[in-house]
Amino acid sequence: MARKKIREYDSKRLLKEHLKRLAGIQLEICSAQVTESTDFTELTNKEPWLSSTRLVVKPDMLFGKRGKSGLVALNLDLAQVATFVKERLGVEVEMGGCKAPITTFIVEPFVPHHQEYYLSIVSERLGSTISFSECGGIEIEENWDKVKTIFLPTEKPMTSEACAPLIATLPLEVRDKIGEFIKGVFAVFQDLDFSFLEMNPFTLVNGEPYPLDMRGELDDTAAFKNFKKWGHIEFPLPFGRVLSPTESFVHALDEKTSASLKFTVLNPKGRIWTMVAGGGASVIYADTVGDLGYASELGNYAEYSGAPNEEEVLQYARVVIDCATADPDGRKRALLIGGGIANFTDVAATFNGIIRALRERNLS
Structure with missing residues (x-):
């Protein structure tokens, strides 16, 4: 297995496209990618929601802790997003000891919320490890003792019974909804040969799951059977890595x-x-x-x-x-x-x- 990181934009695109196909769950998420070559007028014509809603913008460069590093801007209009991008595009930043310029951003609707959940799925040698917490967000590491984890062997299906320990302490009014969401995400994880998937956080909007921040890795040795499902997928180099x-x-x-x-x-x-x-x-x-x-x-x-x-x-x-x-x-x-x-x-x-x-x- 060759685990290759993909951009948040592609992680959300794949989840939205295939969650409906595999689990009948329609994610009401939108996202747009911005690079040096982006024309904001053309982008707005393609994605009209950009001009009619408040927005979030952040680098999409395969590194985490963007919020703690002051690289996430919230509740902006499109003009403010364009200014934010212009001021930072091509600017070198240091993350985890690696320095590189920011070249790619993701823009999404601003979603006010109170509750933040955490979900991750990791492919292991003999199955998958699935973790969930009611205390997601930028303080997840400080609240790691509240994360619930199960191991699902490769030969076992993801059933409601298997998922139950993860959601046992959730309020009844959201327990089934989040349980079905976790099962659907796991179906996408397996079907598209993800090797790692993390949402930190996701929330509920009008009672429906809504990923706010997402990371994904694909097994690129499975490209031969997934190229149609993956679509135009990019495997960027790790942040700070430049090919000679x-x-x-x-x-x-x-x-x-x-x-x-x-x-x-x-x-x-x-x-x-x-x-x-x-x-x-x-x-x-x-x-x-x-x-x-x-x-x-x-x-x-x-x-x-x-x-x-x-x-x-x-x-x-x-x-x-x-x-x-x-x-x-x-x-x-x-x-x-x-x-x-x-x-x-x-x-x-x-x-x-x-x-x-x-x-x-x-x-x-």
């Missing part, structure tokens, strides 16, 4: 092939570089380098698998070798080439690609 030209090249190569080609530069000045076949083997090689005391010298993480052809491996190997030999400083460097068990990869083809790349660089 070589990483971008391999990423583009990976996008064009049915194989897997992964490459991340960890330390451009590192003396130990890897080119390993197989996801498990690549992690073991990297861990072993660290266990032997050379983590600070590890230049990269690299993994190829899924039967890439010789030409793809050639282009991939060129990148790894070029990075491993860049900016010589007189110190010896090592390139570890290895792998695990080949299930269906043509080893001769992959090694021919590596050998050709080595010969091109006069390293064989």
